[in-house]
Amino acid sequence: MSGDGGESQLRGLQDVDQQLLDKLEGAGIQSISDLATTTAFELMEDYYSNYDEAARGIDMETISQVVIKAKQKLIADGLLQKEFSSAEKMLEIRGKLVKFTTGSQGFDLFLGGGIETQALTEIAGEFGSGKSQICYTLCVTANMSSSSMSNKGNGVIFVDTENTFRAERVHQIAESRGLDAEEVMKKIFVCKIYYSAHLEAIIRGLAKYIEQYKARLVIIDSIISLHRAEFAGRETLAERQQRLNAILHKLIRLAEIYNIAVVYTNQVQAQPDAFLGNGYDSMRAAGGNIMGHASTYRIFLRKIGHNRLATMLDSPYHAYGQVKFTIGEEGIQDLEKTESNAVEASSECGW
Numbered sequence: 001m002s003g004d005g006g007e008s009q010l011r012g013l014q015d016v017d018q019q020l021l022d023k024l025e026g027a028g029i030q031s032i033s034d035l036a037t038t039t040a041f042e043l044m045e046d047y048y049s050n051y052d053e054a055a056r057g058i059d060m061e062t063i064s065q066v067v068i069k070a071k072q073k074l075i076a077d078g079l080l081q082k083e084f085s086s087a088e089k090m091l092e093i094r095g096k097l098v099k100f101t102t103g104s105q106g107f108d109l110f111l112g113g114g115i116e117t118q119a120l121t122e123i124a125g126e127f128g129s130g131k132s133q134i135c136y137t138l139c140v141t142a143n144m145s146s147s148s149m150s151n152k153g154n155g156v157i158f159v160d161t162e163n164t165f166r167a168e169r170v171h172q173i174a175e176s177r178g179l180d181a182e183e184v185m186k187k188i189f190v191c192k193i194y195y196s197a198h199l200e201a202i203i204r205g206l207a208k209y210i211e212q213y214k215a216r217l218v219i220i221d222s223i224i225s226l227h228r229a230e231f232a233g234r235e236t237l238a239e240r241q242q243r244l245n246a247i248l249h250k251l252i253r254l255a256e257i258y259n260i261a262v263v264y265t266n267q268v269q270a271q272p273d274a275f276l277g278n279g280y281d282s283m284r285a286a287g288g289n290i291m292g293h294a295s296t297y298r299i300f301l302r303k304i305g306h307n308r309l310a311t312m313l314d315s316p317y318h319a320y321g322q323v324k325f326t327i328g329e330e331g332i333q334d335l336e337k338t339e340s341n342a343v344e345a346s347s348e349c350g351w
């Protein structure tokens with residue numbers, strides 16, 4: 001676990017050939033944490049595409065060894081959990097895990113405290129189901145903890161692949177919550193992306209932005225839209241899934257090594273074999289098994305009238321659960337008690 005792993009410079013790696021370190025720096029690797037989130041395969045690809053000259057004399061095995069060394073250095077410095085820990089120790093560590101409030105008590109409770117660091121949280125749902133609204137709210141609330149509403153001054157990285165990020169909406173959410181909106185806005189760093197290859201490159205190089213912006217939360221809205229649009233045919237499905245897999249696994253490593261929370265939205269697709277038209281049953285999150293396996297927490301959103309229903313579809317420790325919420329000026333909000341009961345009574349959802 002490294003909150004500030006970026007401070008450890010590449011030069012701190014011992015018993016590594018200086019020339020190799022020069023080459024790694026040449027490839028844009030600037031810290032030990034950054035190196036530890038990389039794979040030999042990824043680095044070799046970068047070398048051969050951008051650093052042909054520098055790549056000479058470097059092989060997969062050598063790079064694999066230096067990546068392992070980087071990980072071991074982080075463990076030795078106490079920035080990353082040991083390879084083997086007792087379950088007791090792990091319980092202690094999980095107890096101290098940072099969780100970001102969503103700004104809605106009900107939603108936080110549903111999540112078991114808030115959005116977790118060192119995890120990938122997927123939010124899937126139809127258009128208009130509130131995926132982006134949750135992301136905007138998180139931009140504002142990520143710097144508040146559930147106990148104290150103080151601003152912790154961390155950065156938020158927002159990767160916008162659908163061209164839907166609206167700064168004025170985030171400003172409105174911050175203002176409605178009584179925060180210094182200008183200060184909140186300064187801590188949000190938005191990257192607009194139009195091509196899948198650009199998304200892949202940004203995620204591959206995300207470590208340096210996480211360090212630069214002191215980010216504790218990375219949001220990707222949405223993770224799949226570009227790949228889905230560009231790799232549309234059946235014949236390209238395998239390649240799309242492979243590329244998606246590479247992105248997701250990079251995100252898992254970044255979340256763990258930088259001790260950050262990663263939240264991404266996902267689109268839904270109709271299930272042709274479903275004959276019941278009752279929401280989740282007829283729709284499922286896009287991205288297939290690759291997405292399902294990579295996401296630590298999978299949340300599915302549905303519209304119910306003016307309100308929304310979130311369902312925890314998959315989690316390593318949450319019991320199956322649901323929460324209703326609404327969207328207002330403050331972003332996502334708890335339902336009023338009376339309204340909550342009314343929705344309960346009129347809900348057609350049987351589960």
Ligand code: ADP
Pocket residue numbers: 125126127128129130131132133134169327328329
């Ligand atoms: P998606 O799941 O496609 O990302 P959004 O998160 O953008 O959908 O949700 C869009 C919905 O959010 C709108 O239909 C509207 O109900 C609600 N919404 C957007 N802006 C506001 C606002 N300023 N105040 C209240 N509700 C809003």
Ligand code: MG
Pocket residue numbers: 131132133162164221
């Ligand atoms: Mg959206």
